[in-house]
Amino acid sequence: MSAIATSAGPDAVPATDLDWWRGGVIYQIYPRSFQDSTGDGIGDLAGIAARLPYVASIGVDAIWISPFFTSPMKDFGYDVSDYRDVDPMFGTLDDFDHLVTEAHRLGLRVMIDLVLSHTSNEHEWFKESRSSRTNDRADWYVWADAKPDGTPPNNWLSIFGGPAWHWDAKRLQYYMHNFLASQPDLNLHAPAVQDELLDTTRFWLEKGVDGFRLDTINFYFADKDLRDNPALAPERRNASIAPAVNPYNYQEHIYSKNQPENLDFLKRFRDLLDEYPGSAAVGEVGDAQLGMELLGQYTKDGQGVQMCYAFDFLAPERLRAERVSSVFAHMKEAAPDGWACWAFSNHDVTRHMTRWGLTDLGARMYATLICSLRGSICLFQGEELGLSEAEIAFEDLQDPYGIEFWPEFKGRDGCRTPMVWEASNVNAGFSDVRPWLPVAPEHLANAVAVQDGREGSLLNHYRRVVSMRNEMPVLRRGDQTELTATGDLLTFIRTDGTDRVFCAFNMGEAPIEVALPLGNWVPVEGIGGTEPGLAGLVLDGWDYALLRAVRTTT
Structure with missing residues (x-):
């Protein structure tokens, strides 16, 4: 495994600036696809730790690691069965401790992905909750009786297709799931659930993490009265959250998410963060109609998270000047004191090289643009290499979302293929064996080893624009x-x-x-x-x- 040099010395630690996140650059790592250190074809925490010198060489402030917790992996870690342990495929808690130590040595902060809106149906909490209607955790999930005709309690839809309700034959009730049926939604109206989630957050803060990316932050609460969502007029439909073929776009989700009670919980969450100076959180706001308004509410000074992850620049249509202008104008009106975290690519959308049909020149311009905008930044692994969306054959698909809507929507596997470190073998230096997703052959020419020493490469352009941002307070x-x-x-x-x-x-x-x-x-x-x-x-x-x-x- 080749290492990339960095100027950070052995005694380097993250900067003492407690507001490091404001204008900071965060590098997202999808652990299954970053570096395999054990030879099983799946990336892991030890692999991430070994590659951190490369990440530090880009000049970013922090890494965000997508979920690595114990999970049956029906949604690749976003279905958690134990919040306080590492899934064996990714390593151990000792491996995580080593990763944090190595990151801090290199001057990188560590943010981890907390999935607080739902768990796996294999979580012990859910097993107890479904065992009866009177157990100690009976109200820890969103349960509801069927209508008199046996149909679900309301018209809410799942993002992954079909109703947001699944019948449980043990409790003789439906439980709510905004995503897969194997991902039941927690009931944060129950104080004990909030307390347990905050205790989990403290567990990771005590282990040295510097912050969190909060998955689906606006999904934490559902309407207590379970009222039907109204229909959404066709002209207001927006495919930035779900693909156009998904009927989820046909509703205005005013009752299944975005509830006012979330503000009180986020204040409790912020109070906990404030006990650990320098820690920060970025929330993923998944809403096509109210995203900017929620960003303003959730990042209100001292009342919620520091940043919100905006979807405005993750849309399928190429980002044009008028769109940038309208987004910032809308933000000025709806969230004048809010703080956005901008991204062009992530683990859920088609890579922007392909989504927007970019050439190398276009990629350089957009890289410079995002490093010039007011707000914080998320870069997705491989973005700095100019990786395109990989074409994945149906028989190689892993993503349940893509399998459900194939071929009109091919899912998220195309942006999750392994990181390309070298061009000398078909596995691109990611693994010694066939990876969990195939390496795209066209990616090999963009490998780190190919671009690292080439002055004019896109990788070195990213290094320069990130360095420019770091050195110029006016841009941060x-x-x-x-x-x-x-x-x-x-x-x-x-x-x-x-x-x-x-x-x-x-x-x-x-x-x-x-x-x-x-x-x-x-x-x-x-x-x-x-x-x-x-x-x-x-x-x-x-x-x-x-x-x-x-x-x-x-």
Whole structure:
């Protein structure tokens, strides 16, 4: 296994800045697909620890590790059967302790994925809950009687297809599941459930984690009265949360999620985080209609999580200047004090290289754009290599979501294929055996070993733009003003006191003339892109310019 050098020394620790998350860059690791250290074809915690020098070399502030808890893996770890242990396929708690130690040595913070809205049906809590209607955990899940005709208690739908209710022959009741039938929803209206989840959070904080990514943060509560969701008008349907072929898009989910009681629980969660200075959380808000409003509510200063994971830039349609402008305008109106965590790719959506049909030039422009925007950032493993969505044959599919809706929706396996470390073998340095998902042959040319030493590679471009963001407080935390979209041209100014950076992005193929604001502007050193000429600034297709204001003295 080859290692990538990093400048972090053996005594390096995460920076003492308690607000490191504000404007920070987080690198998402999907543990099944990052590095196999045991030869079983599945990535693991020891493999992640061995590859952390590479992650540190990108310059990110933190890693976010998708779930590694004990699980039957019906939804690949997002169905937890024990919140306080590591699934044997990923290693042990000792392996996790070593990972945290190694990350902190390299100056990386560690965030883990907490799935608090539901468990596996193999969790001991659920086994007890379903055993009777009078046991100590009888109300720990969302149970309801059938209607007189035996049908489910209401019209709620599951994201993974079909009703959000499953009949249990032992209790003679339905239980709610927003996802797979094997993922029953917890009932956070029960104080004991909240207490147990917070105790679990404390367990991981005591083990040294620096924060959390909270899965489906707006799904924690359902309406106590189980009222029917209303229909959603066709013109308001949005496929950013579920594929267009899914009837989930036909409802406005005002009762099955997004409940006001969530605010009180998030305040309790934040109070716990505040006992551990420097810890932070980013919440995944899964709602196509109210995402930005919820972001504003959930990141209210001191009342909830520090950041929310916005879906606005994860949509199927290519991100254009007008869309960026409208998203920030909506945020200013709906969440003026909110803090977003932007992403172009993750483990649930088609990789943006394929989703938006990008070339290498487009990938560089978008990488520079996300590192220039106000907010925090999530980068998904392999994004920095320019990996495309892998084509997975039906017989190789693992994702139950894709199997359910194939072939109109091929699921999430295409973005979850193994990380490509080297091009010398079909398993790309990920494993010595056939991986759990096949390596895409076209990915081999993008491997880390291929790009690492090539000055002009996309990987080294990501390193430069992340470094630029780290070295310029105006880009990490400064204000963002004068954001304007004119055709394919997006411009805005980042300001921090007297420091000003003018940002211009050509989000199309045709050359564009750009009018500069008044003042004396010079390119940001090393990564500023196109320089103004005698005739002004002209951006070729997919080009950009980052210009810093030069203060004049008299």
